[in-house]
């Protein structure tokens with residue numbers, strides 16, 4: 460959709476300005492003994508998975524305003540992610556959602572994935588909605604249901620998801636449960652937990668040994684009195700009970716206001732159980748907005764823990780799966796995803812330039828102000844030229860959103876797919 464030559468020409472027109480800014484940051488970091496090229500290399504290597512359900516508008520239960528040109532099939536979703544990846548070189552994988560993305564022609568999909576230089580990272584199961592032709596309802600829960608047959612149906616759905624994932628080379632199953640209760644007394648808490656643990660164990664047993672199961676927690680919604688996995692502690696306990704390839708997934712919007720998410724991240728790294736991330740932005744709850752949009756400092760503190768954990772020999776945590784989980788009603792979803800990735804990379808770059816030796820020393824000496832100033836110093840450094848350079852070095856656009864607009868991509872998509880095409884999603 461955007462020819463390489465066009466990206467090259469657009470970059471050419473910005474190059475002079477870019478080079479000036481890049482030289483400045485490179486020099487600035489050099490004076491702090493930091494090699495800018497090394498930071499750029501790490502940004503180039505950082506990849507964030509795009510969820511298939513974020514490619515169309517989502518929004519709220521009060522209304523949905525389609526952007527037009529939304530992908531109508533898994534093939535078109537892959538094309539959209541391919542486009543993002545072409546623009547920023549940082550979105551090389553796609554998270555599938557079953558049953559919204561059931562793969563049909565495997566050979567053709569594999570071919571398309573190769574062309575677009577993409578892989579499938581994780582498969583998300585869905586036991587939060589009843590599917591048509593499904594014998595039993597999840598109205599009163601799936602893996603925790605009091606009825607054995609309903610639990611079996613939900614277990615089988617997760618096993619089917621693993622099957623679909625295997626066909627396309629995925630190695631991760633993400634389980635988010637909408638199971639919970641709305642009224643006091645409705646559920647027996649301990650039994651509900653145990654049934655969930657047992658169901659997860661059955662799924663785990665059917666999972667190949669080189670797969671990872673990610674267990675996501677959420678404090679409320681769709682249920683408002685209790686959720687069976689409301690917090691990281693419950694996820695962690697379930698992972699411990701399930702097996703070594705079960706890991707906790709942290710969704711940034713799944714915390715009560717003012718929760719110290721960076722500390723949760725540090726705890727999970729310490730225990731070697733941090734499996735994945737769902738990046739999004741939250742002001743109140745599971746808002747699924749652009750990550751880093753309203754709380755950039757919080758995102759920085761989270762990345763600071765991730766980088767610190769990666770550098771620490773004592774941390775024995777498997778590779779973390781970075782994924783976006785967003786849903787938009789007012790933004791063009793593709794523009795949002797470019798913004799989200801840009802926020803993630805910019806924040807990552809800031810965490811990479813934290814003066815760790817000084818920070819450790821300040822912590823050791825209980826120098827509160829020095830420690831905080833060390834973090835502020837990195838956070839307030841403008842690292843955007845490093846991210847732009849990373850885009851350029853991976854063949855992308857210096858300014859992905861500007862390139863997307865210059866090419867009138869949304870208009871092209873509307874022409875091809877129609878104004879009313881609606882993607883399957885939340």
Ligand code: AOS
Pocket residue numbers: 512556583635675677710737745784
């Ligand atoms: C729901 O609140 C969770 O964030 C899920 O991770 C996700 O949005 C859903 O599973 C999409 O399939």
Ligand code: ZN
Pocket residue numbers: 635675710737784
């Ligand atoms: Zn999520």
Ligand code: ZN
Pocket residue numbers: 710712713745784
């Ligand atoms: Zn969510």
